[in-house]
Amino acid sequence: MSVRPDVGLERLIHGLEQELLEAADEEFLAGAQDLGMNPAMKGSAAFAGVKDLSPQLLRALRLAYQLRLKGEDA
């Protein structure tokens, strides 16, 4: 690559993003099945981080709720 790494990476990501936007739904389903995941199943690992919250966000939300409950108790 003949450009700065940050510039090259952004261009590469943009190009690969276009590839993913053009890919057929079946390619994603096949990819999940290759990994032993069944997206049709409730709670499928294929949706980890998507249908559930990241541990970081969950922690932040839990803390906010706890502070709120403490405030109500006081």
Add this chain to the structure above:
Amino acid sequence: MARTVKSYVKKAITEEVLPPQPPAARALAMKLVTDCDLLRLKVIARLHGRSLPPDLCWADLLQEAFARVLDGSRAIPPGVPTVAFLAGVMRSIKAEHWRRRRRANEQQPVLASDYQLVAAETAEACDPQPDPERWLIAAQQLEAIGTLFAQDPVALQIIAGLGDGLTAEEIRRSLGLNKTDYDSARRRMRRALIRAGLTLGVRT
């Protein structure tokens, strides 16, 4: 004695019985996206996650994009596919984070370093001064993407072409590939990206 609602909620939060529903799941419930769209967006978010500042992960980026669409701060223009729009929102959130980080760093005292000398020589005229941290992350991630396609020399050449900003047609012509071979290489690349994007792990 009957448990009060408040004590039940307190117990639920403490024991993680009732995790709040993330914006992506709300969008699915509202039929704004399908399950397959979510898989696609996960893979795209994971791709963008490769050039995020260290304090942010791909899942945060994805949920933030959904949250902005759901709260109305980013409206999907008529005729624009939802998935493509959300991918654009992720891109702009990422740029926003790097801008914020750069502003914070600009307030630090500047030290001349070998890095700055090299950067000044290789930077494109139209680009702002590169961020050393971003430069390092990008170099590591370019290497990681290269590893992903290490067994596929054609894919590696396509990646180099994309990084240089060439179009698909320019890459195909420069590699001297016919359309069938080129499309087959792209299919292999997509397959590797999808596999990497769907593997477990929320932070990386």
